[in-house]
Amino acid sequence: MTLFAERGFDEVTIPQIADAAGVSKMTVTNYFPRKEDLVFDQAEATIRSLADAVAARARGESMLTAIRRDCTHRIAAGDVTLGPPGAVFARIVDDSRVLTHRAREIADLRERALGDAIAAETGEDSLRLRVIATQLASVHRALFTETSRRVLAGEPRDAVFAELATTAPRIFDLMEPSLGEFCRRRDLPPGPAEQA
Template sequence: MGLRELKKEQTRTLIADIAWRLFADRGFDAVRVAEIAREAHVSEATVFNYFPRKEDLLYSRLDDFGERLLAAVDSRPSGASVLDAVRTFLTGSTGLLAQVAAGDDEALVRLRTVHRMIAGSPALRAREQQTITDATTALAARLAAEPGDAAETDDVTAYVAANALMGVHRALIDLVRRRVLADEAPDRLAADVRAQGTRAFALLGEGLAGYGVRSRPNTRPGKGS
């Protein structure tokens, strides 16, 4: 990374850090982009150059979910269904929930802060739903494009499967948010998410267990595949 690119990345990180601090202190909707720009010593136009929408200031750190989900689906081994891959990805012991379960108080503060900000802002809730919708659409496209007989290739079936799988994700987000905002047994939250997610996927498994079973070595669909 050259000096110019490094400076741009440092500016982007500074703006995002200031935005998160102000959002956490006062709530997302109460903070104006002009205030963030002033504290970062940049122009408001500069903020929008890095973050086209105000919501991007928060979701820039959360938007890699879809890419990580697709990577988990792409890397599933032969004989594994897409349900297996998504279940493992969503119920794995990683991220803030795992840190909270391990007794990390700072992680608990971050988890509460994020969910309180989103719960308190219609704009952030709308952006959250759009992020999930985008991930669902991308997953459906990936399933429909898989080579060979790894999945049924019609678009409707792939879209139905993707929505069913991502429905579990939506439900688990709601579970976490309710529990975090109620301050209910945070040390048990990760275990409860895994348990309830496992039961939800077991329910889907009656209909989706045989869908998207990989029958050839891992290959990521490319152009022309």
């Protein structure tokens, strides 16, 4: 990251990274198949995050509720899936077409993974359900974009996340009338407390 901050992501080569780390080029590429993975090392977890959140929801819980809870938890934790870890990181990404493209690709893949999870659960893969997946995923995408913009503008990350903690619930409230009942989980057997 120091090299990227000093020279720009696009200007730094894998051999230069390997040399700075004191390892072989092969070692770098074995751990990071794409150069972008050195920056977005949480990409796979980010891509799966929304699909995992809806898969883990409790009986009686809608997909919107599960995604809302997941988002609330991530905001409280200052999770990097909702905003860059700092201004240096944000600047590295913003200054590189390759990295800005990868950030959008990760968001697109997260949305697609959620759509796939909805299709698998409902047994239907339709435009309607893909649009719903887009709506559900849009909050995370918008929060990351807004956080990045504000961190780049010099606002303290903690202050931005504190504001997200107030703003995000209002966004989910607006979605509640149309998606609050969507895919409410009914297929799980009652838990021990429900059986009593």
